Amino acid sequence: MNSLHHVALTICGDGPFGKLWPVCIGWPGKRPATLPKRHKILCSEARLFKSVGMALLLHQGAGWKIRPYARADNVSVETLFLDCLDAFPWRSGPVDELIRLRQTLRLSRCIVAEEPHAGVIGFLTLERKSSYVPHLFVAEDWRLCGVGSGLLEVARDLARAPLSLDVDDQNALAMKAYLAMGWTEKVDTSTRPGQRRLTGP
Numbered sequence: 001m002n003s004l005h006h007v008a009l010t011i012c013g014d015g016p017f018g019k020l021w022p023v024c025i026g027w028p029g030k031r032p033a034t035l036p037k038r039h040k041i042l043c044s045e046a047r048l049f050k051s052v053g054m055a056l057l058l059h060q061g062a063g064w065k066i067r068p069y070a071r072a073d074n075v076s077v078e079t080l081f082l083d084c085l086d087a088f089p090w091r092s093g094p095v096d097e098l099i100r101l102r103q104t105l106r107l108s109r110c111i112v113a114e115e116p117h118a119g120v121i122g123f124l125t126l127e128r129k130s131s132y133v134p135h136l137f138v139a140e141d142w143r144l145c146g147v148g149s150g151l152l153e154v155a156r157d158l159a160r161a162p163l164s165l166d167v168d169d170q171n172a173l174a175m176k177a178y179l180a181m182g183w184t185e186k187v188d189t190s191t192r193p194g195q196r197r198l199t200g201p
Contacts, residue, residue, distance in 0.1 A: 056111060056154045062145055064121060066154050069110035076120035077105075077112065084137045090170050090194070101125075104134045111154055113138070113147045124151040131159040149181075156200065166195040 057066040069077070081101055085094055104110075104125045113122035122138035133155060138147045156163055164186065167175050175196070179185075182201035189197040 057150050059146065059150060062115075064113050064115040064142075064145075064147065064150075066111055066113050066150055069105070069112050069123065073112055073120055073123075074105075077101075077110075077123050080120060080123065080139055081135070081137055083139070087140075088168065088171070090168065101135060108134065109158065111151060111158075113142075113151055115142070118142070122147040122151055124155050126155045126158060126163075128159055131156075131161040131163050133163050133165040136165065152200065163200040164197060165200075166191050166197055169194050169196060 055065040055067050059065065078098065078101065082094055082098065085091060085097060091097060107127075109126040109128055111124050111126070112120050115121050118139070118141075120139075121142040123135065124133060124137075125135040126133055133152075136148060136151060138151075152163065167178060175198075178198050183198045186197040186199045191197050
């Protein structure tokens with residue numbers, strides 16, 4: 001079997017994520033330096049997305065993983081998205097937002113965070129060429145659990161460049177959190193009215 005189907009990212013080290021290491025299932029727990037050269041494959045390889053069941057990141061402590069989006073995730077992703085929109089009453093109606101999400105899912109990459117019992121608990125869409133993140137949403141019960149940071153970490157590896165995203169002016173908590181993580185505001189950038197463009201570290 002092609003070695004691409006044997007490679008995942010797992011967590012080693014201290015902190016909520018520690019360091020992300022490509023780990024070959026055939027050599028569990030070994031760091032890249034101990035793996036054969038042909039197995040040192042970054043998750044940002046586009047072909048990895050062909051293996052939908054492949055975990056791009058595993059959080060062994062919390063039990064969730066990040067993997068590529070599949071068509072079967074459509075209902076779960078849209079339901080989570082609409083639930084999250086309740087916290088943004090200043091946004092346009094849910095119909096317009098849902099149409100925008102569906103267009104993005106057709107044209108962009110998408111990764112989801114999944115927990116065995118809760119199902120899809122977060123998702124991120126990525127315009128890979130521009131390293132832009134149109135959508136990043138995490139279920140309310142799973143916020144502050146590292147899910148959003150994990151999605152961004154994987155997206156940054158896939159884009160191979162610092163990410164950018166837009167934050168609503170009225171979403172002060174999100175703006176504060178991003179700035180605390182080292183994101184910076186990018187001025188003179190065309191965004192939707194009422195939003196600010198941020199660039200990641």
